[in-house]
Amino acid sequence: MSWGCLPPFQELTMAEISVLVTLAGGFAVALVFGYLAHRLKLSPIIGYLLGCAGMFIIQS
16 A cells, blocks of 8 residues: 555654644644634634744744
8 A cells, every 4th residue: 555655654753743743733723813813703814813923933
């Protein structure tokens, strides 16, 4: 069975795991901020943008 271009059973490096954790955290924070913006009768896109921007500023 082929899994694309990756060799079978290739382990992830710490850099790859870091990128995945950052993306997952960014999506989670954006979801929470989008929900809060919606509850405040604002457009959820404002919450998404603030959440993602805040996550990547903290990561810097």
